[in-house]
Amino acid sequence: MIEIMSLNHFFDKPKRSVMKSKNLFQIAIFAFVCLALATSCVKEGPMGLAGKDGEDGLDGKDGVDGNVTCIVCHTTAFKEAVISQYNVSQHAAGAATARSTSNQCAPCHSHEGFLEVTVTGKDTTWAGVAHPSNINCETCHSSHKSFDFKKDGPDYALRTTKAVDLMLYTDPTKVLDFGNNSNLCANCHQPRNSYRVPGESGETTYSITSSRFGPHHGTQATLLEGIGGYNVAGAVSYPGTKSHPHRTAGCISCHMGDYKDGAGGHTWKPSLANCKSCHSSAGSFDLNGVQTEVEKLVADLKTALISKGVLDASGNLTKPGGKTISATNPLVLPVQQAGAYWNYMTIVEDRSEGVHNPAYIKALLKNSIQALQ
Numbered sequence: 001m002i003e004i005m006s007l008n009h010f011f012d013k014p015k016r017s018v019m020k021s022k023n024l025f026q027i028a029i030f031a032f033v034c035l036a037l038a039t040s041c042v043k044e045g046p047m048g049l050a051g052k053d054g055e056d057g058l059d060g061k062d063g064v065d066g067n068v069t070c071i072v073c074h075t076t077a078f079k080e081a082v083i084s085q086y087n088v089s090q091h092a093a094g095a096a097t098a099r100s101t102s103n104q105c106a107p108c109h110s111h112e113g114f115l116e117v118t119v120t121g122k123d124t125t126w127a128g129v130a131h132p133s134n135i136n137c138e139t140c141h142s143s144h145k146s147f148d149f150k151k152d153g154p155d156y157a158l159r160t161t162k163a164v165d166l167m168l169y170t171d172p173t174k175v176l177d178f179g180n181n182s183n184l185c186a187n188c189h190q191p192r193n194s195y196r197v198p199g200e201s202g203e204t205t206y207s208i209t210s211s212r213f214g215p216h217h218g219t220q221a222t223l224l225e226g227i228g229g230y231n232v233a234g235a236v237s238y239p240g241t242k243s244h245p246h247r248t249a250g251c252i253s254c255h256m257g258d259y260k261d262g263a264g265g266h267t268w269k270p271s272l273a274n275c276k277s278c279h280s281s282a283g284s285f286d287l288n289g290v291q292t293e294v295e296k297l298v299a300d301l302k303t304a305l306i307s308k309g310v311l312d313a314s315g316n317l318t319k320p321g322g323k324t325i326s327a328t329n330p331l332v333l334p335v336q337q338a339g340a341y342w343n344y345m346t347i348v349e350d351r352s353e354g355v356h357n358p359a360y361i362k363a364l365l366k367n368s369i370q371a372l373q
């Protein structure tokens with residue numbers, strides 16, 4: 001048991017000499033006898049006035065009292081509930097963990113890689129991980145910052161909650177900071193730096209050098225922030241970055257919280273109960289039909305990309321000269337078309353069907369469709 005072991009450890013005093021402890025023992029016995037004699041002789045008087053109430057403890061972050069004890073979290077029953085939730089999650093399944101034999105993929109797809117980059121601050125690990133393990137408890141949790149929960153709040157021992165230096169941008173000012181524990185998620189659920197966002201340097205044509213062009217694969221954090229798309233001009237104005245209330249809520253408010261009906265907690269499946277804390281009448285994630293609307297817009301954008309010849313009839317990027325796209329055989333497109341495809345992939349990979357940032361996602365889709373007319 002962690003709690004018992006660690007507490008015993010903390011209360012262990014350095015060993016003293018045998019002589020000294022013998023003396024202490026004798027003094028203790030003597031004191032005890034005196035005390036026993038003294039109390040038995042004194043007649044009990046009336047009870048004194050009740051003392052003043054002690055000061056209230058400070059409240060901890062996230063609803064756990066600041067004076068929280070270790071056993072709030074460190075009991076077998078509590079930990080086993082968390083473990084069984086984790087076991088049904090995609091983090092535990094780790095379908096793409098094996099990719100971590102490449103140093104490009106290891107930071108987000110393996111436990112070992114994530115630990116390395118949280119220390120080095122680099123985008124890749126030094127080498128590939130030969131025997132990578134899945135994301136597990138110790139990937140996201142380390143030991144506590146301190147055990148001073150009264151002062152620091154219960155820190156949940158999260159490995160990092162620092163602002164995230166986004167891989168997609170070379171501009172060092174593009175740092176993402178949700179200001180809460182959801183920063184942890186953004187380290188991995190952000191697009192990789194394989195390609196530049198079209199239009200960023202004001203170019204009019206854009207050269208696609210790989211059939212895999214697009215943001216890879218977790219575009220959730222940037223969309224929540226309201227960035228990462230190609231903001232093509234159009235009829236719909238773009239909401240400001242950091243403007244959507246879902247950004248303030250953060251990943252954890254929707255994807256974690258209390259475990260209920262197979263969702264939330266450490267399953268990381270979004271839970272309808274979490275939505276209801278703000279949208280009390282929500283009956284599904286398709287609130288006000290936003291997911292249905294976004295699905296239709298995504299389909300319309302795909303059709304428009306096919307009719308412009310960016311995609312072939314089966315929805316793949318067209319091959320210039322019939323040959324596979326590469327650095328030597330690039331697909332060169334007007335920036336609006338490359339950008340529209342970038343937006344399409346960004347939103348498909350996000351997989352929230354608009355929920356992460358309804359206003360930004362709809363603006364990107366509608367303006368991209370318009371730009372292809």
Ligand code: HEC
Pocket residue numbers: 002003006007064068069070071072073074137138141142143144147154155156157
């Ligand atoms: C809010 C929940 C919470 C509270 C309260 C809490 N812990 Fe933890 N603790 C965790 C989590 C989460 C971890 C990391 C995952 C794990 O090892 O279970 C952890 C890890 C630890 C570890 C490292 C264990 C290891 O195997 O490396 C120690 C030691 C520890 N806690 C001791 C304490 C002590 C002592 C207290 C009380 C002063 C305490 N914890 C209170 C959640 C908590």
Ligand code: HEC
Pocket residue numbers: 090091093094095096097107108109110114135139140182184185186187188189251252255268269270
């Ligand atoms: C160390 C990197 C890393 C961190 C940190 C991380 N994730 Fe993930 N997450 C992944 C990877 C990789 C996958 C896909 C797993 C696979 O298929 O191998 C994933 C999968 C998921 C899924 C399931 C997607 C599906 O296919 O159903 C959700 C939801 C999710 N993460 C949410 C979160 C949230 C919320 C946080 C923060 C509390 C978080 N993740 C932190 C890397 C990470």
Ligand code: HEC
Pocket residue numbers: 096099102104105106107108109167187188189190191192216217218219349350351
């Ligand atoms: C910045 C972090 C990050 C890096 C680096 C990264 N991935 Fe991923 N990858 C993710 C996340 C997060 C997911 C899960 C996204 C989701 O569920 O929406 C994912 C998902 C995947 C998937 C499943 C995709 C799907 O659509 O089912 C594959 C395959 C994959 N990654 C391969 C790779 C390869 C290969 C590399 C290295 C060349 C790599 N990843 C590098 C974060 C990363």
Ligand code: HEC
Pocket residue numbers: 062073079082083086091135136137138139140141156158181184252256257266
């Ligand atoms: C993908 C990252 C991630 C992984 C993997 C993970 N946790 Fe957590 N865990 C978190 C985050 C984030 C929180 C804080 C949630 C919040 O702020 O409400 C948390 C909170 C906790 C807490 C505090 C109590 C609670 O539920 O609110 C405990 C205990 C805990 N985790 C234990 C574990 C154990 C045990 C495992 C492995 C089975 C594990 N965690 C795996 C991210 C993770």
Ligand code: HEC
Pocket residue numbers: 182185186189220221222224246247249250251252253254255270285350351352353355356
């Ligand atoms: C406002 C609530 C909300 C917030 C905030 C939020 N999500 Fe989501 N997320 C959802 C919903 C709803 C879905 C779509 C689930 C569905 O339709 O089945 C989703 C889908 C996903 C998916 C795809 C999962 C799947 O099963 O296909 C991943 C991965 C994900 N979110 C990660 C994140 C990360 C990482 C963050 C923070 C950067 C985040 N989400 C913030 C509600 C939210």
Ligand code: HEC
Pocket residue numbers: 245246249253254270271272274275276277278279284285286287288290291355358
């Ligand atoms: C912390 C509070 C909070 C949580 C949690 C939350 N939302 Fe929201 N959401 C808002 C606010 C505020 C707005 C903007 C006002 C509005 O349109 O209702 C909004 C807007 C929306 C919109 C756009 C509505 C429209 O008509 O354009 C959708 C869709 C949505 N939320 C879905 C969800 C879903 C699904 C979940 C749970 C997975 C969720 N929200 C969780 C606060 C929240």
